[in-house]
Amino acid sequence: MGVIMILYYLICAYILGLLAWDFVREKKSVNDMILYLLVLIPLLLRILRIK
Amino acid sequence: MSREWTIKSALIAIAAVLMILGGAPLYKHRHYEVPVVAGPGVTSVIKLSEFVPSLKGSMADADVFVLEGKEPGGKVLVMANTHANEPAGLLTAVIMIENAVVEKGTLMVIPEFNASAGRNTRPGDGYPLYYDIPTEWGAKRFRMGNRDTSPLDQWPDPDVYIHYPDKQLLSFIDVRNTNRTWPGRPNGPLMEKVTFAAMEMMRKDRLNIAIDMHGAETMFPVTNCIVAPQKSAKIATLVSMTVKAMEGFDNHVEPSPPNFHGLSHREIGDFSDTLPFLLEAPIPFLDQPTGPKTVKLLLDGKDPFLLSLSKKKKLFVPYDENGWPIEKRVGQHCSVALEIIRQYSKKNPDTAIRISGIPRYADLVKNGVGRYFHDPAKAEKKSVYYE
Numbered sequence: 001m002g003v004i005m006i007l008y009y010l011i012c013a014y015i016l017g018l019l020a021w022d023f024v025r026e027k028k029s030v031n032d033m034i035l036y037l038l039v040l041i042p043l044l045l046r047i048l049r050i051k
Numbered sequence: 052m053s054r055e056w057t058i059k060s061a062l063i064a065i066a067a068v069l070m071i072l073g074g075a076p077l078y079k080h081r082h083y084e085v086p087v088v089a090g091p092g093v094t095s096v097i098k099l100s101e102f103v104p105s106l107k108g109s110m111a112d113a114d115v116f117v118l119e120g121k122e123p124g125g126k127v128l129v130m131a132n133t134h135a136n137e138p139a140g141l142l143t144a145v146i147m148i149e150n151a152v153v154e155k156g157t158l159m160v161i162p163e164f165n166a167s168a169g170r171n172t173r174p175g176d177g178y179p180l181y182y183d184i185p186t187e188w189g190a191k192r193f194r195m196g197n198r199d200t201s202p203l204d205q206w207p208d209p210d211v212y213i214h215y216p217d218k219q220l221l222s223f224i225d226v227r228n229t230n231r232t233w234p235g236r237p238n239g240p241l242m243e244k245v246t247f248a249a250m251e252m253m254r255k256d257r258l259n260i261a262i263d264m265h266g267a268e269t270m271f272p273v274t275n276c277i278v279a280p281q282k283s284a285k286i287a288t289l290v291s292m293t294v295k296a297m298e299g300f301d302n303h304v305e306p307s308p309p310n311f312h313g314l315s316h317r318e319i320g321d322f323s324d325t326l327p328f329l330l331e332a333p334i335p336f337l338d339q340p341t342g343p344k345t346v347k348l349l350l351d352g353k354d355p356f357l358l359s360l361s362k363k364k365k366l367f368v369p370y371d372e373n374g375w376p377i378e379k380r381v382g383q384h385c386s387v388a389l390e391i392i393r394q395y396s397k398k399n400p401d402t403a404i405r406i407s408g409i410p411r412y413a414d415l416v417k418n419g420v421g422r423y424f425h426d427p428a429k430a431e432k433k434s435v436y437y438e
Contacts, residue, residue, distance in 0.1 A: 008207050027055055030062075037066040041073075049203050050074040050081075 009047065016043045080180045081170040081201070084437035085193055086427035087145055087162065092118040092152040092408065096436060099161075102251035103237050103244045110167040110204045111241050114436060115252070116148045116160045118406075124156025125259040125402030127392055128325075130249070131161065133229050133263055133315065135168040135196025138182065138349070139332045139380035140264030142193075146385065146423045147409055156404030159258070163438050165229040165245065169194055171201035177344045184350075184377075186421035188429075195349070200227035205241040215239055217312040225313065230263070233318035250318075253325045259402050260395055261327045263315040264384050266334030269357060269366045269375070273305050277387060278329040280307035280320040286398065287328060290390040298386055298412045300379075301369075302330075326395070330387050332380035333368045350377045382415035 023036040045051045052060070089096065095117045100107035129147060131140035144162040151158060163169045172178055172195070183190035202208075205227050212226040213219075215236050225231035226240055235247030253261060267274035279287035287304045294302055307316040307329075319327035335352040336344060342354055353374030361370035368375070389409055396403035410423055427435045 005206050023059070030058060033059060033062055037062055041066060041070050044070065045074055045077075046203075048074070051077045051203075 012043050012046055016040060016047065019043070076180060077172065077174070080172055080194060081203075083181070083192075083194055085191075087436045087438050088149050088425040088427050088430040089116065089434040089436060090149040090151060090408070090425070092150075092158070092406075093148060093434075094119040099245060099248040099252070102248040102255070105237070106241075106244055106248060109241065110170060110201070111165070111245050113161050113163050113166045113245070114438065116162070116436075118148075118151055118153045118158040118160070120153035120155045120157065120405065122155040122405075125395070125399065125404045126157040126159065126256060127260040127262065127395075127404055128159045128161070128249075128253065128258050129388060130164040130261070130263045130315075132163045132169050132196065133165055134198045134265055135163070135165055135171070135194075136173070136178070136198050136337065137264075137266030137334055138193065138195070139266050139334065139377060139384055140330075141169075142184065142377065142381045142420050143264055143384040143388070146381070146420070147388075149425050150408045150410070150423055151406055152408045154405040154407060156402070156406075158404070158406055159252075159256075161249070164249070164263075165196075165200060165242070166438075167200040167204040167241070168198065168227075168229070169196040169438075171197035171199065171203075173197050179344065179346045179349065182346045182349055184421045184424065185419070186424050186426075188426040191421060191424050198228060199224055200229070200242055202227070214312045215243060219312045221313060230265075230315055231313035233313055233315050234322040246315075246318075250322055253319065253323045258323075258325045259399070259404075260391060261315070261319050261325045262388050262391060263327065263329045264388070265329060265331050266337065266380065267331040268338045269333045269335055269368050269370055270338050270340075270360070272367050274331050274333050275301060275368045275383075276303045276305045276331050277391075278305045278307055278314075278316045278331065280309075280316055280327065282320050283316075283326045283328055286326065286391060286394045289394045290387060293390055293394070294383075294386055294412070300383055300386075300412060302383060302387055305331075328391055330384055332383050333375045334380065335370075335375050352376055352380075378415045378419055379412075381420050382410075382412035385409055385415060386412040 106112045131144035212221040232242040233246045235243035277287045316329040336349045
């Protein structure tokens with residue numbers, strides 16, 4: 001795995017962390033909670049090296 | 052538990068279920084192994100990483116089946132799955148590995164040239180994950196791959212792919228397309244390493260012929276043809292005329308454009324002494340205006356929308372109610388490859404190649420593709436390779 005690819009995985013993990021944190025902090029809007037989770041799925045699939 | 056966390060837990064559970072339902076088939080597909088029985092002609096199996104060591108252990112490291120004859124002669128390389136969503140090439144390569152016997156010279160076969168693309172999919176386009184070829188001993192299952200390398204193996208893509216060494220600007224996606232990364236370099240992106248390894252093999256082993264097997268849309272002008280640069284054109288023309296006269300199918304010759312870089316039929320000839328040929332068989336499945344992308348369409352090539360377009364003369368190949376079945380496509384690849392070898396051998400008796408055991412067009416149309424696959428369960432364990 002090249003250095004740039006590793007950096008992209010780190011960026012992916014960072015964005016994943018931000019989304020998870022936003023999901024935890026969201027108190028009222030169920031719509032926003034769903035959106036955070038939907039956006040999070042492809043990032044998680046990439047970090048788990050599934051797709 | 053508060054109401055907020057009850058909702059969040061339910062949503063997390065739904066997202067997890069969606070992820071498992073969507074992800075598990077993709078994970079299984081990427082790790083599914085296709086057994087290939089090394090036939091009586093296979094004398095050794097080497098890896099592309101022998102020519103570029105950094106490929107070792109990666110999903111891009113491909114097997115090279117070597118079939119060496121008792122009598123010395125010329126050497127021919129046959130590559131399939133350069134584009135892993137064009138399965139006629141792979142099926143032809145497996146038929147060669149399982150059946151060919153080389154009497155003079157050497158045949159080298161790479162069934163999964165872009166091994167990573169063979170483990171990639173295009174679910175957004177509704178591609179099936181697998182297709183089954185019926186045989187006398189049951190169905191033989193193959194993975195349906197993608198045109199490009201999996202981003203799990205080569206990522207990220209650049210905004211524009213600058214081809215090496217010509218600096219031609221190509222589409223960003225072509226950095227993962229092994230028919231745009233020739234001749235490659237040992238320290239470039241992964242797919243450049245793959246093509247460089249093949250180039251090194253051709254240069255070091257002094258290969259005489261390289262045949263790259265593809266499929267192309269019926270609406271694309273470069274289909275049902277042999278693409279050849281100037282140095283291969285004479286042989287390609289003789290092959291085209293011979294298969295038309297002797298076996299009754301069309302396969303015209305397309306000149307390799309000198310200023311379009313990265314393609315096997317261009318760069319192999321320019322960067323080595325090997326004569327390159329790229330074979331295109333029609334594949335209706337890849338055409339845009341078709342019905343659902345089913346396994347049936349992939350294998351029989353029958354589609355009512357293409358039939359309608361054919362009547363309006365919008366296709367570049369003859370097309371009727373019989374579609375364009377896989378037997379015809381694989382048969383064309385087998386016959387054209389054998390004819391290239393025969394015509395080359397006639398012109399170059401010192402480096403002639405003589406091969407038997409590979410069926411021709413008429414045999415495949417009559418018997419089907421599965422007739423030529425051997426049961427891995429009945430084969431010796433050491434002769435079964437997993438691709």
